[in-house]
Amino acid sequence: ELTQVKFAKAKSIGEVGNAYYGQGNYPKALESQLRTLKLHEELKHEKGIGNTLGNIGNIYSDQKDYPKALEYFNKSLKVGRKLGNKHDMSIDLRNIATAYSHMGNNGKALEYSMLALVVSKELGNDLEIASNLSSVGSSIQNMADSALWKGQPYSELKGEYDKAMRYYLQSLKLNEDNGNLYGATFNLANIAGVYLAQKKYKEAEAYFLKALKIDSTLGSVKMIMHAHEGLSEVYFEKGDYKRSLEHFKLASYSKDSLFNEEKNKEITRHELNYEFEKKEIAQKAEQEKKEAVLQEDKKRQSILFWLIVSVALAIALIAIIVFRSLRVTRKQKQIIEQQKEIVEEKQREVLDSIRYAKRIQQSLLPTEKYIEKSLHRLKPSK
Numbered sequence: 001e002l003t004q005v006k007f008a009k010a011k012s013i014g015e016v017g018n019a020y021y022g023q024g025n026y027p028k029a030l031e032s033q034l035r036t037l038k039l040h041e042e043l044k045h046e047k048g049i050g051n052t053l054g055n056i057g058n059i060y061s062d063q064k065d066y067p068k069a070l071e072y073f074n075k076s077l078k079v080g081r082k083l084g085n086k087h088d089m090s091i092d093l094r095n096i097a098t099a100y101s102h103m104g105n106n107g108k109a110l111e112y113s114m115l116a117l118v119v120s121k122e123l124g125n126d127l128e129i130a131s132n133l134s135s136v137g138s139s140i141q142n143m144a145d146s147a148l149w150k151g152q153p154y155s156e157l158k159g160e161y162d163k164a165m166r167y168y169l170q171s172l173k174l175n176e177d178n179g180n181l182y183g184a185t186f187n188l189a190n191i192a193g194v195y196l197a198q199k200k201y202k203e204a205e206a207y208f209l210k211a212l213k214i215d216s217t218l219g220s221v222k223m224i225m226h227a228h229e230g231l232s233e234v235y236f237e238k239g240d241y242k243r244s245l246e247h248f249k250l251a252s253y254s255k256d257s258l259f260n261e262e263k264n265k266e267i268t269r270h271e272l273n274y275e276f277e278k279k280e281i282a283q284k285a286e287q288e289k290k291e292a293v294l295q296e297d298k299k300r301q302s303i304l305f306w307l308i309v310s311v312a313l314a315i316a317l318i319a320i321i322v323f324r325s326l327r328v329t330r331k332q333k334q335i336i337e338q339q340k341e342i343v344e345e346k347q348r349e350v351l352d353s354i355r356y357a358k359r360i361q362q363s364l365l366p367t368e369k370y371i372e373k374s375l376h377r378l379k380p381s382k
Helices: 002-023 026-043 046-062 066-083 086-102 106-123 126-149 154-177 181-197 201-218 221-238 241-364 368-378
Strands: none
Touching: 002 026, 002 046, 026 046, 046 066, 046 086, 066 086, 086 106, 086 126, 106 126, 126 154, 126 181, 154 181, 181 201, 181 221, 201 221, 221 241
């Protein structure tokens, strides 16, 4: 029963953490997820541990602390492998790939994207496969874009762009078949980006416009901004500067909206962080106060303990002295009693001797009456 209560508590705190994460309140989200992690560890609930580690990784990733995010994603992946949970493994591998991509390590990003794709195919989950196909395509395109910006000729990179395109198209089909509009618009923008790099402006324009239409339906400001930026670049390359400027302005407008939205979120985060830190400081002060009181109590108890010990030792010492004194007094009394008995015995012996001598003397000497009678006989007659 206690285990079930703890499971319910872990689930509840985890959901609270997810809610804070959605609000952008990362300190509170992290606090909740760490509490959830502790409960799952106490319960030895491996799946709960793995999922919570992944959630913590997402919190660090959103704060752009990618090394820390990688640490938690790898821990989560280790648990997923131990349990043989391919669904969680696929997500963890893709998250690791994304973190490496943000860190500019496109080689590692591609490696983990490919691993994620293999696992998701074994799992047979279309949406997971679509996400990982897109992730592989992005890693390949990022590597090609990086090489292109460094001056490598496009002719040497054409094969890489074609490869990225194949992955994007496969991902797009799966997302469309499963009604995943967000995944589909992401694919459309990526396909348009490849066409733009290949200087196929007509195709790039068509795909950016398709993406923009879905983005507007979804209300995704960030994706709308990217679509307008792409169209602005397409029209600029085609020499249609008027339309390029129009989309540039629309992209700037979306960017301002996004900036204000992000700014408001940031302000909210700062406010929440401030409240959290203030609460944390108050809790720390309260804890320090409690610890000071506890230390004072311990000090008093220690003094009282040693005082009791000292008094007990003093009483024991006095008792020993009194006991020894009583023993000496008792012994002395015994000696005196013995001596008194000896003296009294001697006195009795002396008195007995005197009495005995007197009896002998009386027996040897004539009595007074006898002497008087004898004297009367000796007087002369007149």
